[in-house]
Amino acid sequence: MDTIITSFDDLFTRWPRQGHLSADLGVSPQHLRMMRVRRSVPVRYWPRFVAAAARRGIAGVDYDLLVRLHILEEQP
Secondary structure (H helix, E strand, O other): OOOOOOOHHHHHOOOHHHHHHHHHHOOHHHHHOOOHOOOOOOOOHHHOOOOOOOOHHOOOOOHHHHHHHHHHOOOO
């Protein structure tokens, strides 16, 4: 899937299973669900997010994307 990531929901669904993403980030499935509900990934997990996406061949996931998604969520 090479389309542009435009939201946190879009980002989270790039992983084949949410269990894979929670394992990649080193968080519990419940913690991952809260990130998704809040539409926010704490900065301390950004390096893991970027590295996991690279390992899985998920294009377009970098620090700039995470900043853009957070800015979009903060806009009214």
